[in-house]
Amino acid sequence: MGGHAEDRDTRPQYVLPLVVRLERTDPPARTDALETSARAVLTLLADPRVTEPDGEWAERVAAWEDARIRKVVRRARGGEWRRAGELPGITVTGEHGAEVRVFPPIPLDGWPKELAKLQVSGTDLDDPEPPGPAPEGRPVLWLNPDLEMSAGKTMAQTGHAAQLAWWELDDDQRAEWAADGFPLAVRTAPAAAWPALTDGRLPVVRDAGFTEIAPGSCTVVAEVGTRH
Template identity: 70%
Template sequence: MRASCPGTIRSAKNHRFGGWQTGGVSTEDTQNPPSDSPFHDDSPRDEARQYVLPLVVHIEKAEPPARTDALETAARAVLVMLSDERSLGEGDDEGEWARVMRDWQDARIRKVVRRARGAEWRKASALPGITVTGKEAEVRVFPPVPLDGWPKELAKLQVSGTDLDDPAEPGAPEAIAPVLWLNPDLGMSAGKAMAQAGHGAQLAWWELTEPERAAWRETGFALAVRTADPAAWHGLTRSGLPVVRDAGFTEIAPGSCTVVADHPALRARVAGG
């Protein structure tokens, strides 16, 4: 089932950038950073040079991670990259990744998830980036790269018919935990869902104040990813919380709502009017 978000929907370009089954997931939200974001830029996002944030999930055939663990680890990896000192600063205080992080966020926000095992994972791990671990999942996030400028160690990574499952239903999230709610009407592959969870985490990050960001960082970016109750989904998308709207490059229709970012600080702000 393909569900669309309320409000304005951008039209997507008529092309795809692979898929979870054929070598990666390319997906993007269609919202701009808030006007007070350090990465905000008034230039048209489609006219800027396009970058992508690569994420590589470690999947060994014999012991793949659980799906929810991988989704949560990918979302945390995005937050770790956004908050890393190498991604921050300007001028003389600029981190080594700060310029490319700004360029990436001034264009469309693309994330590509690929899979590696064995020697492929070791080679990918040798490139500049950050490995984030979950209960069992490992996800390495790299500084953004141009769409046409992938390192060869990452460009050749593929997914050949592998998806992820949860051995048991994940429990209910804690009432005070940030939750990334997935659209219950969309059957997204694991890679697609990982990228979308990363989008949701990023939209929440943009909306938080610096003290709220610092508090979240101190928890190790604790969060949960869960599929929303179908009866609650409609209200979530209209609650005032950040909503990811997919551009439709892979798997789902342009304008589909994929994730609602339900952070306690934002929840309180919405409730307070």
């Protein structure tokens, strides 16, 4: 997808907006939000409005994938969240209550006012306790143990990794994963395992470096495993 880098740069640029619900009194756990962001991206990619040739969102998604693939995560609460929910999109709820709404791609400078006013920087979250081992058989998105990123930045990265995993699968594997609700896990890789994870066998997200981290940083590895 996307062709050569120089070709992608000259094409019209789009961004995939994601909005995480972040109420002051009941914020989601970090890992649940990271996993839900990844599942939201997959849910959009599998939606008939994207997959059908004449689907409502198919042309925009194709244009987005042919250029630089950008995702931006913003946060909303209360009335902001309700107004965001009135725009065309898909809300995905995590296993522990995190809520992320994904919208079809928009031009880089064409944010709807309901989303443009939402905060993008400084979105951070915590886990009440460290997540346990990834459930057996689930695809795992492994985070780089040497990088520090905000929750919002990391949510975009897990979304990228999920998309890379999706591209690795054939139609039957995609259908099976979608039918199961896109189970997956996000975990920080053990430092000793990171070199093997990034040896070229698995899809790796390399960040463009627009925010927070250096260009070319390896942020997430997608290990789909044998289940799919």
